Amino acid sequence: MTSKLNLDFDRVEAARRSAHAVALQTQTFIDKHTTVAVERTILRLLGVDGVDRFERPLPNIVVDQIRSGGGLAEGVCFWVGNAMCATGKSAQEVAEAVSQGALDIMHLPVASQEKISKTITKEAIAATERIRARRLEREALLDRLGEGKKPYLYVIVATGNIYEDVLQAKAAAKQGADIIAVIRTTAQSLLDYVPFGPTTEGFGGTYATQENFKIMRSALDEVGEEVGRYIRLCNYCSGLCMPEIAAMGAIERLDVMLNDALYGILFRDINMQRTLVDQFFSRVINGFAGIIINTGEDNYLTTSDAIEEAHTVLASQLINEQFALLAGLPEKQMGLGHAFEMNPETEDGFLMEVAQAQMAREIFPDAPLKYMPPTKYMTGNIFRGHVQDAMFNVASIMTGQSIQLLGMLTEAIHTPLLQDRALSIENAKYIFNNMRHFGDEIEFKSGGRIQKRAQQVLDDAADLLLEIEQIGIMSTIEQGKFAGVTRTMTGGKGLEGVVEKGKHYFNPFLELMLGGESR
Numbered sequence: 001m002t003s004k005l006n007l008d009f010d011r012v013e014a015a016r017r018s019a020h021a022v023a024l025q026t027q028t029f030i031d032k033h034t035t036v037a038v039e040r041t042i043l044r045l046l047g048v049d050g051v052d053r054f055e056r057p058l059p060n061i062v063v064d065q066i067r068s069g070g071g072l073a074e075g076v077c078f079w080v081g082n083a084m085c086a087t088g089k090s091a092q093e094v095a096e097a098v099s100q101g102a103l104d105i106m107h108l109p110v111a112s113q114e115k116i117s118k119t120i121t122k123e124a125i126a127a128t129e130r131i132r133a134r135r136l137e138r139e140a141l142l143d144r145l146g147e148g149k150k151p152y153l154y155v156i157v158a159t160g161n162i163y164e165d166v167l168q169a170k171a172a173a174k175q176g177a178d179i180i181a182v183i184r185t186t187a188q189s190l191l192d193y194v195p196f197g198p199t200t201e202g203f204g205g206t207y208a209t210q211e212n213f214k215i216m217r218s219a220l221d222e223v224g225e226e227v228g229r230y231i232r233l234c235n236y237c238s239g240l241c242m243p244e245i246a247a248m249g250a251i252e253r254l255d256v257m258l259n260d261a262l263y264g265i266l267f268r269d270i271n272m273q274r275t276l277v278d279q280f281f282s283r284v285i286n287g288f289a290g291i292i293i294n295t296g297e298d299n300y301l302t303t304s305d306a307i308e309e310a311h312t313v314l315a316s317q318l319i320n321e322q323f324a325l326l327a328g329l330p331e332k333q334m335g336l337g338h339a340f341e342m343n344p345e346t347e348d349g350f351l352m353e354v355a356q357a358q359m360a361r362e363i364f365p366d367a368p369l370k371y372m373p374p375t376k377y378m379t380g381n382i383f384r385g386h387v388q389d390a391m392f393n394v395a396s397i398m399t400g401q402s403i404q405l406l407g408m409l410t411e412a413i414h415t416p417l418l419q420d421r422a423l424s425i426e427n428a429k430y431i432f433n434n435m436r437h438f439g440d441e442i443e444f445k446s447g448g449r450i451q452k453r454a455q456q457v458l459d460d461a462a463d464l465l466l467e468i469e470q471i472g473i474m475s476t477i478e479q480g481k482f483a484g485v486t487r488t489m490t491g492g493k494g495l496e497g498v499v500e501k502g503k504h505y506f507n508p509f510l511e512l513m514l515g516g517e518s519r
Contacts, residue, residue, distance in 0.1 A: 003362050004444050005355070005454040011462050012363055015318055018465035023322035026473050030280045033273070034505065036192070036497035038281050039063045039076045041243040044251075045127045045285075045509055046080070046091040046120070049210070051196045058095040059244070060193050062105070065098055069106035073502035079105050081116035091123060117506060124508040128288070134253040135290040138230075141221070145230045148178035151371070151396050151404035152232070153428055155421055158183035160202035162212045166219040171418060173223045173231045175425045179256060179403065181234035182216055184208050189239025189268050190493060194248070208235050208245055213252035232256055234294070237282055238264050240274070240494050246282040250289035256335065256403075257286055260296035261323045262316060265477060266485045267299055271492035272474055280327050281510075287329030288513035294403070295320045298339030298372035300483040306341045310356055311460030312482055313338050317360065318465060319473070321367075328514045331366040335403050339372035340392040344384075348449060350391055355453040357399040358444075363458075371396050373407025382409040389424060393431040398439045404428060 003009070040059035050058050066072050066079050083094045083105040097103035155177045157168040162182075169180040185202030188195075198215060199207040206212060213235065220231040234256035237245045242264070249257055261279045264270035286293050297313045297320075304312065317336045324334050338360050342349035360369055374388045389407035396404050406424040408416040416424075444450045468476045480486035 004442075005358055005362060005451050006446065007359065007362060007455060007458060011458055015315070015458070015462035015465045016322075018462070018469040019315075019318035019322045021469045022319055022465070022473050023326055025469075026276055026323070027280070027326050029273070030277050032500055033277045033498055034072070034075060034501055034507075035274055035277050035494075035499070036063050036067065036072070037241055037243050037274075037278050037494075038507075039066070039072065040241075041247045041281060041285075042076050042507060042509060043080065043091065043095065044244055044247045046123050047127065048091050048095045049196075050092075050096075052099040055196065056099075057193050057196060058092075058099055061099045062095050065105065069104075071106055072499045074504040075501070075507065077120045077506050077508065078116060078504045081120040082111050083108055084119050085111040085115055113504060117508075120506075121508045124512055128509065128512045131250045131285075131289050134250065135288075138253055138255065138290060141224070142230050145224055145228060147230045147232075148176070149432070150368075151401045151428075151432065152178035153425055154179040154181060154234070154370075154403050154405045155425065156181045156183050156405070156416075158205045158415060160185060160204070160206050161200040162198050162206050162215050163200065165206050166216060168418065168421075169216065170219060170223045172421055172425070173220065173227055175422050176429055177231070177425060178229070179232040179234055180216070180220060181256070181258075181405075182206055182208075182212070184236045189236070189241075189264065189270070192240045192494065192497065194241050194244050208248075210248040210252060213248055213254060217252050217254065232292075234258070237286065237293070238296075239268060240264075240270060240278075240497075242275070242278040243282040243285065246285040246289075246291075249291060250285050254291060256292045256294060257282075258296065259283060259286060259293035260337075261320050262473075262477070262482060263296035263299060265487050265492065266483050267296070269487065269492045271495040271498070272477055272487055272489060273498050274492075274494035276473075277498060279323065283324055283327035283329050284510060284513050287324070287327055287333060290333070292333045292335050292368055292403075293324065293329065294335040294370045295337045297337040298341070298370075301339050301341035302376050303483045303485065306339075306343070307346070307352065309483075310352075310457045311464055313356070314359070314363070314457060314461035315464045315468070316482060317364065318461070319468075321364065331364070332368065334364070334367040335370040336360065336364055336367050337370045337372060340374050340388075340395060340407075341372075341376050344374075344377055344388060350395070351449050352453050353391075353395050354398060355450045356457065357395050357401060358450070359454040359457060361400050368402035370403040370405065371401040372405050373411075375407075375411055378407075378411040380413055382413070385409040385411060386423070386427065390427055390431060393428050394435065397432050397435045398442070400439055
């Protein structure tokens, strides 16, 4: 790609080297630790599912028994694999016996490490092949049905009732949407378990459960056949159950997952050690399943000024990129996030928005960038709001964005109604069609406002990343350098679920999904 911004790509590479060093430093910590969520995820991948009579998920029950017995450091593969060897039961049957109080897997004779590893690895191979089959299924549907043009039109359903979500999702697909995101119910990211079964009573969104994923996936496949194009399904792979939701999404063929390395730390006060370990395994799974991740840099600009803190967005994008690469997730699956959040009263604000969007496109040429609409400065004036969304759409088509979360003219008033969504889709389709190749036909003035703005943001991001390289990502967060939010190493939710790996620990899914644990 020829740089319209005349960016100094030596500075880009310096920033990327710093981000890579930051990710490697952090990976050293990640590789030495596991969490209760990672271990529950391994159980889910091995086929453990369901709840007991108190609606406690079986993966939680098994991990809780191991943790209370002091064995979490050795991991579920060791203890459950040993129980499978001792009893001849499957992982699911072992979990059911534990939940019924019929089996204590911490007090069984211990088989050889070789026998335990062989037993678990056989099951892990079968599990990864099932996920591979779902990925191939997606690819076959894309080949047969095709898809919408980029930027993909991405809209949200958030009724709290999965069956009502289905009705709204089908309507949106018929109106032209390419991606349906099912918003999670308020505060699900803070639950240290995944609810079970279909749900109808979420608040501000619908519970992320495997059954809900299955219901919506089936509905979108049905409407995709009707409209003649593949409709992607998005959910939220974040919070205390981040890797578990990744596994559920891989099993049910979701296509897009909100999955950021730092979001839970900054915006949900989840312990940084817990989040950093969890994000790695979640991204290994997403990468293997062919799922596009969406990162959350857009959230920085809801708490920070879009002019002063734009460089933190780029710095975070580069860090997210490097964490994703270490997890085996390729650039084509990195929906790195940014947002159109300039104060509309700012003179030349649109020029600065274009500079930021074009800069992201040039620095991450192979990434399916996720562009977020104006929210911070939306008001009850729906007419101005519709114009703001139109300018956002213009910036997107000018700069070659990939995933466009459509802005809603009633954003600041209420949860958008069906007709509001229809107007937003109509707005985007009109602008994208009429300006389809506009970006190909224009250049930016050499040394002009747009070029200078982009280079300044790049320079500031490179300087920040060099500083982070010197002090580490955890100290950076403690100092509040991202979004002006300060967190501590031992603060936040979920730290008690982090443990250093023991000498018997193994996780065959890393080998199988990454093609080798060496990075």
